[in-house]
Amino acid sequence: MKIIVCVSLVPDSTTKVKIADTKKSIDESGVSFIINPYDEFAVEEALRLKEKNGGEVTAVSYGTDKSKEAIKKAFQMGADKGVFIKAADSNYDSFSTAKNLSDYLKSQNADIILFGKQSIDFDGMLIPSMVSELLNLPCISVVVKLDIENGKVIAEREIEGGKEIVESSMPIVIGAQKGINEPRYPNLKSIMAAKSKPIEEIPQTYSGNKVEITEMKLPPTKSSGKIFTNGKDDVSELVRLLREEAKVI
Amino acid sequence: MPGKILAFAESKEGKFKNSAFEVVSEASKIASETGSELIVFAIGTVMEQEAKVLAKYGAVNFYYTDLNELNSKSAKQNFIYSPSAFAKAVSNFAKSMNASTILLSATSLGKDLAGRIAIQTDSTVFNDCVDIKTEGGKITASRPVFAGKSIVDIRTDSDKITLSLRPNVFKPHVGDNDKIEIHKVDVDSLGISDADFSSVVKEVVVSSEKLDVAEADRIVSGGRGLRGPENFKMIEELAAAIGGATGASRAVVDAGWRPHSEQVGQTGKTVSPSLYIACGISGAIQHLAGMSSAKCIVAINKDKDAPIFQIANYGIVGDVFEILPALTEEFKKVVSK
Ligand SMILES: Cc1cc2nc3c(=O)[nH]c(=O)nc-3n(C[C@H](O)[C@H](O)[C@H](O)COP(=O)(O)OP(=O)(O)OC[C@H]3O[C@@H](n4cnc5c(N)ncnc54)[C@H](O)[C@@H]3O)c2cc1C
Ligand SMILES: Nc1ncnc2c1ncn2[C@@H]1O[C@H](COP(=O)(O)O)[C@@H](O)[C@H]1O
Numbered sequence: 361m362k363i364i365v366c367v368s369l370v371p372d373s374t375t376k377v378k379i380a381d382t383k384k385s386i387d388e389s390g391v392s393f394i395i396n397p398y399d400e401f402a403v404e405e406a407l408r409l410k411e412k413n414g415g416e417v418t419a420v421s422y423g424t425d426k427s428k429e430a431i432k433k434a435f436q437m438g439a440d441k442g443v444f445i446k447a448a449d450s451n452y453d454s455f456s457t458a459k460n461l462s463d464y465l466k467s468q469n470a471d472i473i474l475f476g477k478q479s480i481d482f483d484g485m486l487i488p489s490m491v492s493e494l495l496n497l498p499c500i501s502v503v504v505k506l507d508i509e510n511g512k513v514i515a516e517r518e519i520e521g522g523k524e525i526v527e528s529s530m531p532i533v534i535g536a537q538k539g540i541n542e543p544r545y546p547n548l549k550s551i552m553a554a555k556s557k558p559i560e561e562i563p564q565t566y567s568g569n570k571v572e573i574t575e576m577k578l579p580p581t582k583s584s585g586k587i588f589t590n591g592k593d594d595v596s597e598l599v600r601l602l603r604e605e606a607k608v609i
Numbered sequence: 610m611p612g613k614i615l616a617f618a619e620s621k622e623g624k625f626k627n628s629a630f631e632v633v634s635e636a637s638k639i640a641s642e643t644g645s646e647l648i649v650f651a652i653g654t655v656m657e658q659e660a661k662v663l664a665k666y667g668a669v670n671f672y673y674t675d676l677n678e679l680n681s682k683s684a685k686q687n688f689i690y691s692p693s694a695f696a697k698a699v700s701n702f703a704k705s706m707n708a709s710t711i712l713l714s715a716t717s718l719g720k721d722l723a724g725r726i727a728i729q730t731d732s733t734v735f736n737d738c739v740d741i742k743t744e745g746g747k748i749t750a751s752r753p754v755f756a757g758k759s760i761v762d763i764r765t766d767s768d769k770i771t772l773s774l775r776p777n778v779f780k781p782h783v784g785d786n787d788k789i790e791i792h793k794v795d796v797d798s799l800g801i802s803d804a805d806f807s808s809v810v811k812e813v814v815v816s817s818e819k820l821d822v823a824e825a826d827r828i829v830s831g832g833r834g835l836r837g838p839e840n841f842k843m844i845e846e847l848a849a850a851i852g853g854a855t856g857a858s859r860a861v862v863d864a865g866w867r868p869h870s871e872q873v874g875q876t877g878k879t880v881s882p883s884l885y886i887a888c889g890i891s892g893a894i895q896h897l898a899g900m901s902s903a904k905c906i907v908a909i910n911k912d913k914d915a916p917i918f919q920i921a922n923y924g925i926v927g928d929v930f931e932i933l934p935a936l937t938e939e940f941k942k943v944v945s946k
Contacts, residue, residue, distance in 0.1 A: 373875050373895050377758040386759065397876060454724075455733070480875060482754050485736045489692075489724035498693065498808035501721050504869075518870070519717040519813070521821035524690070528808030538876050539869050570733045574749065575762045579901060587908075587918055591927030595935040598907070598923055599943060606905045606922065608827070608884040609851060609943065 361415035364470040365406040366461055367399040367430040368421060370481040384573045395433040398476025400543040401536035405506060406474050407438045416440040422460045424450050428559055435554035436546035442559040453571040458490035463565040466495055470531060477502045477535040492533040499533035500526050504540050612709025613648055614640045617699055618663060619718055620653040628714035630666050630781040632774055635741060636712045637667025642743040650702055652676055652695060657791055664789040666781055671791050674698055678796045683806035690810040696725035698799045703730055715773035723773045732769030739778045756875040756898030776824060777881045820854040822871055827853030827884045830873055831861065834889015834929055838866035843933040844888060850940040858890045874899035889929045892917025
C-alpha cells in the first residue's frame with residue numbers, strides 16, 4: 361500500500377500568542393514549534409495501515425526550511441520517506457499549499473493520503489478537501505474511525521451530535537480527528553533511526569497568495585469580571601446579574 | 610454591478626437549521642450594503658413548504674434541488690449525503706447564476722463543502738468567520754486563528770469569495786419582508802454524474818439526543834474538579850435547568866468520564882455560546898482557546914487564583930458540590946417564570 365501523510369509545523373499549543381510589531385503575524389520569538397497535533401493522528405494511522413497491509417509511508421510537508429522538523433517528527437514515529445516542498449518564502453495561503461501538495465501528489469499514485477483534520481495555527485480546515493478536489497479523489501474529513509477492507513473504505517466522520525458512516529472507494533483523502541487512534545511515542549531506537557533518513561527536497565510548482573491579513577489582533581479583552589467569594593450565598597445574586605445585567609438568561 | 614450573493618441554507622430532514630437563518634440574514638445584509646442581489650440555495654426534501662420561513666430574514670428568491678432527485682444520479686442506493694455531489698451542485702448552481710460570493714455556515718457540513726466549492730468555483734475561501742464587513746463593495750472578514758488566541762482581519766483581491774460563518778455568532782435579523790419566490794432547480798442542469806458519488810454517507814449515528822455542545826447557545830462544562838464521572842449528574846441537571854448542552858475539559862475526557870464529543874478546547878470543539886458556565890475547570894490555555902469567545906463566561910472554582918477567573922465575566926470562588934445544586938435550584942425558579 362502506498363501511503364502518504366501530509367504534515368505541517370505549528371506553534372506549540374501552550375504558546376501565549378504575542379502579536380508582532382507589523383500587526384500582521386505573531387511574534388515568533390521564544391515560540392517553540394511542534395508537528396500539528398492532528399497530523400500525529402494521521403501519521404499514526406498511516407503507520408498502522410502499513411503494519412497491516414505492507415507498503416511504505418512517506419511524510420510530505422510544504423513550507424519554509426523549518427517545516428522539515430515536522431517530517432523529522434514523522435520519521436521518529438516511523439515514517440519511511442520524507443519529501444519537503446520548499447516554498448520560496450512564507451507568503452502563501454491555503455490554496456497555494458493545497459496546489460503545491462497536489463502537484464506533487466498527482467504523480468505519486470498513492471492509495472491513501474492522510475492529513476490532520478485541521479492545523480492549529482491558522483485553523484484553515486481546508487487543505488484535505490481542497491487537495492481532494494484538485495486530485496479529483498474522494499475525501500472524508502474529520503475521521504474518528506477508519507477501516508479499509510478489499511479496497512473499500514468505511515469511515516466514521518464526526519458531526520454535530522453524532523457521526524456519519526461513510527463508504528468510499530480508493531484511492532482516498534482522509535482528514536484525521538482525535539479519537540481515530542492513540543499516537544505512539546517515538547522510542548530511542550526510532551529516534552536514532554530517524555537521524556539517518558534523508559529528506560528529499562523539491563521546489564514549489566506554484567506561488568501566489570490571494571489572502572491578505574490586514575490586521576492580526578488579540579481577542580477583545582473582557583473587562584475584569586465580578587468574582588464572588590461567599591460560595592453558596594452568592595448564587596442568587598449571580599443569577600440576578602445573569603438575567604438583569606448580562607441578559608443571558 | 611457586483612456579482613450575486615449566494616447563501617447556502619442548510620437543512621436537515623426537511624427543516625432549516627438555525628444556522629441557515631444566520632447565513633441568509635448575513636447574506637441579505639451584505640447584498641444590501643454592496644447593492645447586489647441575494648439568492649438562496651438549498652438541497653433537501655420538502656423545501657417548498659419550508660422556504661417561506663426564510664422570507665423574514667431577507668430571502669426573496671429561493672432555489673432548491675430535491676435531495677432524492679440529486680441522489681438518483683447515483684447508481685448507489687440508500688445513502689444520505691455525498692460531499693462531492695453537494696459541492697458540485699452548489700458550485701455549478703453558483704456559476705450558472707453568476708454568484709461571486711458564497712456564504713455557508715461553518716457546521717460540519719459547511720466546513721466539509723467550503724474548500725471543495727472554492728476549488729470548483731475558483732474562489733478564495735475563509736472558514737469559520739466571526740465578522741464580515743463590506744468596504745467600498747469589497748468584503749473583509751475576521752476569523753479566529755491559533756484556536757481563538759488571536760483574530761485576523763483578512764481580505765482578498767480575488768473577485769470570488771466563499772465564506773463559512775461560525776454558528777451562533779451572527780444573530781439573524783428579522784425584517785418585514787414576507788414575499789419569497791420559490792424556484793425548483795432541475796437536477797439535470799447541475800452536471801452531476803455517478804462519478805460524484807465516490808464517497809457517500811450510508812448512515813448517521815446519533816450519539817445522543819442531546820444538544821451538541823458546538824451548536825448550543827448555553828453550555829455548562831465540567832472539569833476535574835467534579836472528582837468523578839458520577840458527579841456529572843450535577844452538570845447535566847444545571848444544563849437542563851437552563852436548556853443548555855453539557856461540555857467537558859480534556860482532563861475528564863481523557864479520564865473516560867465524558868465522551869470526546871463534549872470536549873471543549875484546542876483539540877476539542879470551539880464554541881461561542883451566549884453563556885458558558887465552567888465548573889471545576891482550571892482554565893488551561895488550551896481550554897480557553899475553545900471557549901473564550903463566549904459572550905458571558907461564568908466560573909465556579911474553589912481556587913481563587915485559577916486562571917479561568919481571569920476571563921470570567923462572573924465567578925464564584927467555592928465548592929462545586931455546594932454551588933451547583935443551589936445554582937440549579939435558583940435557575941429553575943427564574944427560568945420557569
Ligand atoms: C496539545 C494539547 C491540547 C489540549 N487540548 C485541550 C482541549 O481541547 N481542551 C481542554 O480542556 N484541555 C486541553 N488540554 C489540556 C489542558 O492543558 C488541561 O490539562 C486541561 O484543560 C485541564 O482540565 P481541568 O481544568 O478539568 O483539570 P485541572 O487543571 O486539574 O483543574 C481542575 C480545577 O478544578 C478545581 N476544583 C477542584 N475541586 C473543586 C471543587 N470541589 N469545587 C470547585 N473547584 C474545584 C481546581 O481548583 C482546578 O482549578 C490540552 C493539552 C495539550 C498539551
Ligand atoms: N504546509 C503544509 N504542508 C503539508 N501539509 C499541510 C500543510 N498545511 C496543512 N497541511 C495538512 O493539512 C491539514 C489541515 O490543515 P488546514 O487546512 O490548514 O487546517 C493539516 O493537518 C496537515 O495535515
